[in-house]
Amino acid sequence: MSANMSANIPLRRLWVVSLIACVLWLIVAGIVQAQTPDPSDRVHDIAKQLNCPTCAGRNLADCPTDTCMQWKQEIKDQLLAGKSQQEVLDYFQARFGPTVLQEPPKEGAILVLWVLPVIGLVALAAGGILVLRRVSAQRPKTANEMPVTSGQALDIEVEDEYVARLEEEVRKA
Amino acid sequence: MRNKKLFIGAVILAAVGLVGIFIAGMVLSAQPGNRPSAGSPAPDFAMTLYKDYRADLPETIKLSDLRGRVVVLNFWASWCVECTKEADALEAVWREYRDRGVIVLGVDYLDTESAALKYLQQYDTTYPNGVDLQQEVSRAYRITGVPETFFIDKEGIVRKTVIQALTKQALVNAIEPMLAE
Numbered sequence: 259m260s261a262n263m264s265a266n267i268p269l270r271r272l273w274v275v276s277l278i279a280c281v282l283w284l285i286v287a288g289i290v291q292a293q294t295p296d297p298s299d300r301v302h303d304i305a306k307q308l309n310c311p312t313c314a315g316r317n318l319a320d321c322p323t324d325t326c327m328q329w330k331q332e333i334k335d336q337l338l339a340g341k342s343q344q345e346v347l348d349y350f351q352a353r354f355g356p357t358v359l360q361e362p363p364k365e366g367a368i369l370v371l372w373v374l375p376v377i378g379l380v381a382l383a384a385g386g387i388l389v390l391r392r393v394s395a396q397r398p399k400t401a402n403e404m405p406v407t408s409g410q411a412l413d414i415e416v417e418d419e420y421v422a423r424l425e426e427e428v429r430k431a
Numbered sequence: 432m433r434n435k436k437l438f439i440g441a442v443i444l445a446a447v448g449l450v451g452i453f454i455a456g457m458v459l460s461a462q463p464g465n466r467p468s469a470g471s472p473a474p475d476f477a478m479t480l481y482k483d484y485r486a487d488l489p490e491t492i493k494l495s496d497l498r499g500r501v502v503v504l505n506f507w508a509s510w511c512v513e514c515t516k517e518a519d520a521l522e523a524v525w526r527e528y529r530d531r532g533v534i535v536l537g538v539d540y541l542d543t544e545s546a547a548l549k550y551l552q553q554y555d556t557t558y559p560n561g562v563d564l565q566q567e568v569s570r571a572y573r574i575t576g577v578p579e580t581f582f583i584d585k586e587g588i589v590r591k592t593v594i595q596a597l598t599k600q601a602l603v604n605a606i607e608p609m610l611a612e
Contacts, residue, residue, distance in 0.1 A: 311541040312510075325510040325541070332543040354541065355565035382445045386438050 301333045304346050307360050317360065466573035469591055473504070473583045474571040478538065478561040484551060486529070486559045492536075495587065501528075501609045502583040503535045503602065506569060508542045509550035511577045516596040518554035524602045525558035532585075533606055538563050540577050584609045 305319035305326075312325050319330075329350075336346045347359070356362040364372050467473055475495045480488060494502065505521055507514040525535040537560035539547045544562065551560060563569050572581060575594060582591040582605045591605050 323510075325508075328510055328543055328546045332545060335545060353543075353562070353564060378445070378449065382442065385445075386441055389438060389441055 298334075300337055300343065301330055304333050304337075304343055305330055307347060308350055309358055309360060311354065311358070467581065467589045467592070469589055471589055473502075473581065473587050473589045475587075476568045476571055478568060479564065480559055480561040481539075481544075481548065481551070483548075484537070484556065484558070484560040486534075486557070488559050492559070492561070494583075497534055497536075498587050499532070499585050501533045501585060501606060502581075503533065503606065504538065504572075504581040504583060505535065506538045506540050506563075506572070506574050506577050506579045508540045508577045509546040510542070513596045514578045515554070517578055517598070518550075518556065520597055520599040520602055522554065522556055522558060523599050524606065528606060528610075529558075531610060533610065534559065537561070538568050540569050540574070541566065582606070582609065584612065 302319050306317060308318040308329070310316040310318050310321040310323065310326050311329070312323060313321055318326050333346055336349065337343075341349070350358050356368065362368045473494060475493060477491055477493045479491050494504075503521070503524070505517075507518075521535050521537070524533070529535075535558040537551075537556070537558060539560060539562050542562070547560075547562070550556075572579075578594075578596055580593045580597055581589055582593075584590050590609060593601070593605075
C-alpha cells in the first residue's frame, strides 16, 4: 500500500506540472495572438476606412467588385511588406486623392463643406432671433405691460376721486 | 402667433434655399461642361510615367511637350474588361506608327500600381503609360469611364473622342487624316 502510494506521488507531480505548463502555454499563446492580429482583419479595418472607387458611396470593405478586390489585395500586400495602417492609408490618399477616404481630412474645400452648414444654421438662428425681436417690439402692449406715465397716474387719481364721489352720492340717496 | 408664422416662414425659406443650392450643385457637377470635344484645345497636364513604360520620354511628361506629334490619349484601368479588348490594337498601332510621329499615351485610371503593371506586362505593352494621380487628368478631360480615347492633333487640338474599345482599323482611320495634314 505504502509502495503504491510512493509510486503515485511522482505521477501526481507530473500531472500538476503538465497542467501548469498547459495553462502557461495557453496564456502565452493568447498574448502572442493578441499582439499579432490576423492580416485579413487588418485589411478589413483599413478597407472600412476607404471608399469603393467605382460604386459611389460604397465602403471598400463591403464591395465585392473586381476593382475593390484588387484594392484589398493591394492593402494586404502592403501590410505583408511591413507598412503600417497609416502608411497604407497615406498611399491610397496620395494616389487617389482625399475623397478616397471615408472621412477625408477637414481642410481646403472639404473644410468649407463642414463649416458652411454650421455657418448657415448660425445665420438662420440669428435671423430668427432678429425677426422675433423686431416683431415683439412692434406688437401693441396690453394695459398691464404699459408703463404708467405721470399723465396716466393723474387720470387714475381723477377716476378714483370720481368713483369716491359717486359712491358717496349713492349712499346719500 | 404672427411671430411664430414669420419664424416658420423664415425656416422654410432657408431650407428651400439650401435644397436649391444643393440641387444646383448636383446639376452643374453632372453636366459635361468643359469636356474637350472635337475642335477644342486638349487640356494640358503633367503625368508621371511608370518606370518601364516611358519609351523615349522623361519620367514626368507634359502634354504640351508633345506638340508636333499626333497623340492618342487612352484612359484605361486593369480592372476594366472592355480595355482588354483594345489593348492589342493600341500596342500594334504604337509599334506601327511610332516612327511616323504618333504617340500612344496610356493614362491609368483608379488603379493600383501592382495590378496596372501586371496588366501592361500581360498585354506586352511598350507604349508610354502613366498613373493618373488623384484623377487630375481624368477630371480635366471629364471622362465618363474607361476605356475612353482622345485623338489630339499636332497642334494640340482634340480631333475625336471615342467612348468604347477601339479596333486597330478604327485607330488607323482616326490617325491617318491627322498625319496627312
